[in-house]
Amino acid sequence: MQDTLVISKQNNKTVAIEVDISDDEYGDSSSDSSWRHNMHSDNKDELILDRVSNDDSEDSNTNFSDFENNEVEIMVPDSENNEVEIMVPDSENEEEDDPMRQLMRSKMWICNPKNGIEFEKGQLFTNMDAFRAVLKDYVIQNGFPLLRLKNERSRVTAICNAEGCQWRIHASPVADNITFQIKSYQPQHTCVMDKHCAETTSDWMAKKLVGVMRDHPNMTSKGVEAELKTYGMKPSKMQIFRAKNKALNEIEVTHDESYSKLPKYAELLRNNNPNSICKIHYDRPNLLVELKFLRIFISFRAQKLGFLEGCRPFVGFDGYFLKGPFGGVLLTAVALDANNSIFLIAFAVTECENKDTWRWLFYYFQEFFGPFDNNIPLIFISDRQKGLNLAYKEIFPDATERHCCRHICSNFKSQFSGILLRSFFWKAVKSYDVVGYNEAMASIKDINIAVWRCLDKISRSS
Template structure:
């Protein structure tokens, strides 16, 4: 099937196998085809440019077997770098193993590979569709996966005693199935490890989900005794806003323990809705911003290694007096900064 050679009288187990072999054959030749008949029991095709090349195959009476009854194998058309049979689905299935091994396969890499193998120049849009379909083939239907979340949450509760899983759904229209809204997951080992061997600063962050249905992941992470990142809990929400952060932080506090009792300190970027959520839930808890994200905004208007070094010196001092001195140094370098 990787390089079939068709001839008159050749038989195939069924129509599906015949069509797959035909597609591979015309791509390899290449012959850009047009269907005259494309029925369940018979198929008739000819060259799109009417050069005389044609194939007719039909189902043998009383069997599922397909047989080529007529074939004119000579095509005199010149080669082009376009072919309608090289669809996004065809390319995704053909190179499925490559997509599976390299989830970040570049657009240019896919185009080059297809051109090298079958001499077809794919458009950028077709490559994007190919990558999306390859992802669907590898990961499965995302809609069906959401339907398995109830079983997944129950399995965690049964097999990982001490874990906490909350699954929220909502009904958007009357007499319809409930839809996924939010989810909170914290395994037992995460809580035990955090309370017994991790440092008090808790990092809060949000990430876009790039799947079909979008959403955000909210996470809480810390550093363990070896200075490695240790995740505590995560939540999947519809979007990153004040309501979702309040829900996640309130659930986190009810699950792990009150931040004031555990002497926690929160560090984050200026995420949407996070600052008012922290002020409402934990007004007395220390909440600071990550210098890395501050610098990402800082460098848009204030460039240069000297200003960068001065900013970090301001962030690392431990006394008010030293901080004011460092800030004065920055003003002397750039008054606007």
């Protein structure tokens, strides 16, 4: 052993004594007699620290001097209130001076919806956007006007915009230029807070509604209003409408993104529901122009079998205008089952309602449901929409034509009012013979000849 450091307690003081013991050869612990001496020593307060080295004495002294330079003597009281001198590594002082180590000891802000938001100096946030979002929630929670003096990527400084209020917060990134930390904070408010905060926009409301509406997609406007009141808000009807739509768009994706998924939907329909039909018509003048959706025709195999095996050959066609952001018309084909109930057999969405779109629908209707037996004549009923009669007469020339009397009554009622006229009209359309029909039409002619002329222009089929 080259060096031995003995720390002994004498006269209530601790003294460090350096003892040099030189041996000619290095021996293991079993051949060293020093440990035997210390084991039988009468002084129980002696503490022996051995340092073993394979180097010569000069190297050993050098290493020991380095060891001394890396230690700091600190006086601390022991159990008997006596000062004891201990050796402490200098690295602790370096840790206190290292800003990164102090940063790691700072508190990271964690969202707790049950408790209110409380800021503290030194709090950390994952990035600038996270700090801005929490700051906005804090302002809405406490209800005071906020003025952002600096709102940059390198710093965010905000104050209370009320006159004379001392509330102020400042945050900026730390050494990694990503994590945001609150550098200074003055939490006291000297103003009167108002819950009607200008920060409560529809975008902020939508973010709070996404989680709830994902579980309850059919939530009504009253439910949305009740959910927002939990944040101390009184939103207007327009704010509720906009926030609800934005939340649904966030959950269900917007309509324009959904249109791009139609080809994939058609392929999945053919694979998972064979013997069904799904035709999509696009408009693309040239290869440089992006595809534009125009029409789609869908009918499932179950609808085909239900119509051919369980319904009468009586089909009604009608169109409905769509009120969505992209408009269009929904075209439907329905039949009557054995219980006189309406049975949907096909539907299509087109850009408008005219002869061309109806002819497109009847073409795929004939392709999917046909060919029809000539012994069972088809009967088509409609409300005499523009182009519909001309379209199916080209593809189904043998089909019998019928008109919807309710639509006819609604059309002439808007021009000619009177309960008596309507009663004779329904008497005419429900007649089982020509005599009853002519008598009802004669009564209408005697009351108002203009109504008679309007009804007489409509073609009648035997």
